[in-house]
Amino acid sequence: MSKRLHIKKEVLRAVYFNDSLSCAEISERIEKSIPTTMSILSELMKDEIIEEAGYAQSSGGRRPITYSAKADAFYIVSVAMDQLITKIAILNFKNEIVSKVFEYDLVLSQNEQALKNLTEYIKESIKKSAVSTNKILGIGIGMPGFVDIKKGINYSYIPSGHETIASYIYRNLNIPVYIENDSTLIALYEQKFGTTVGDHNAMVVNINWGIGLGMIIEGQIYRGYNGFAGEFSHIPFFNNKKICYCGKYGCLETEASLQVLVEKVNDKLRAGTIPSSLELLTQRNEEENVAKIAEAAMNGDKLVLETISEIGYDLGRASAILIHIFNPEKIVFSGRGALFGDLWLPSVLQGINENSIPRLAEATKVVVSKIGANAELLGAAALVLENGTKVLTNNTIFEH
Ligand SMILES: [Zn+2]
Known part of the structure; x- marks a missing residue:
């Protein structure tokens, strides 16, 4: 890629990740002179x-003009997968969802057809959104499992044969594809738009069907030697003889997820010893069960609040490990479980305080993300x- 295109991409990123910035602010962020930045800005405005x-x-003096991304300059296809459901949406350059959030039942476990199905669903979503394919910059996919982003392979789900997942979808749709582990994506969201903007060292705990972890270390997402860092769910944590789906005993997720x-x-509902407004949760769709629990929690249901406290305490104990090893400035509880908001905090803090050295623990802020469903x-x-290597000029996408 030419040097100028590289700078152009840096400018694009700066305006994309911020609502609006002045030329001086952009020049500072991309570490280029004001005249260079201004000339790139002029080109991007012309385009x-x-x-x-x-x-x-x-605060005084002449107020500078600011620049922002043009909403319809280009679009991005975002895909969020879990073991059961795949959500797909089209976002504009202002990071707003401009299509419906399309939901597909796509069971990943032992599904040889997963990649074929996924590709068809993406194709269908783009078609329904009526966004022109040549304005789509790329497809970003978050997926559970052991994702090797360098090789473009998921070792747990979505078998892709001799090709990578990205090349299979690219071959069929002719749009570049980037894949990532779901918890790392949650951390990327928190780093770019959420609770950890500007933090250099933060741990993002993804409370979901398991417990994921995204690590922001020295301002960068840390992925480990081959991208598998952050398997918080499977640290050996309990002597409970409960077998985990990973095949080991007593992992964190056997008691906390x-x-x-x-x-x-x-x-507890079956035991019937604590009064509750809930009836036995029998939905096959776990998301609906969790939504019912959250509603009861907000209404102060004693049985639910007690259960949240038990799990929160264990999450706090586990967080003590993160505090001792990483000395983070912040631990953020994010992901689907953030639905319960600050109800996690008392027990999480108790778990942390009872199990960590005060000098370390007091340096770490603990927050629950205001994360939305998307x-x-x-x-x-x-x-x-x-990661995108495409650059837009004259409303056309060129790859360099
Ligand atoms: Zn495990």
């Missing part, structure tokens, strides 16, 4: 990729911007 966005707030939350609530989709879009 109708960015636009002027009014004057900046100023949303799956376990549903099981524990049901066990965070992974936004993270998937950020993934495309982070």
Whole structure:
């Protein structure tokens, strides 16, 4: 890629990840001179990729003009997969979802057809959104399992034969594809748009059907030697003789996950010793079960609150490990479980405080993300911007 195109991409990223920035702010972020930045900005405006966005707030002196991304300059296809459901949405350059969020039942476990199905669903979603394919910058996909982003392979799900997942989809749709582990995407979302913007060292715990972990170390997402870092769910943590799906005993997720939350609530409902507004949770769709539990929690249901405290305490104990090893400035509880909001905090903090050295623990802020249901989709879009090698000029996409 030519040097100028490289700078252009840096400018595009800067305006994409911020609502609006002045030329001076962009020049500082991309570490290029103001004249160079200004000349790139002019080109991007001529190409109708960015636009002027009014004057900046100023504490005195002349207020500078700011620039922001032009919403319809290009689009990104975001895909958020879990073991059962795949969500697909089209986002514009202002990071707004402009299509419906399409939902597909796609069971990943032992599904030889998963990749073929996924490709068809993406194709169908693009078609329904009516966005022109030549305006699509890329497809970002977050998926569970052991994802090797360098090789483009998922070792747990979505078998791709002799090709990579990315090359299979590219061959069929002719749009570049970037894949990532779901918890890393949640961390990317928090880093770019959420609770850890500007933090250099933060741990993002993804409370989901398991417990994922995205690590922001020295401002970068840390992926480990071959991309598998952050398998928090499978640290050996309990002497409970419970076998985990990974085949080992006593992993963190055998006592602490949303799956376990549903099981524990049901066990207590069956035992009938604590009054509750809930009836036995029998939905096949675990998402609906969790939604019911969350509603009861917000209404102060004693049985549910007690169960959240038990799991929260164990998450706190496990977080003590993160605090001792990484000394993070922040631990963020994010992902689907953030639905319970600050209800996690008292027990999580108790678990941390009882199990960590105060000097370390007091340096770490603990927060629950204000994440919405679509965070992974936004993270998937950020993934495309982070890694994309395409650059737009004159409303056409050229690859360099
Ligand atoms: Zn395990």
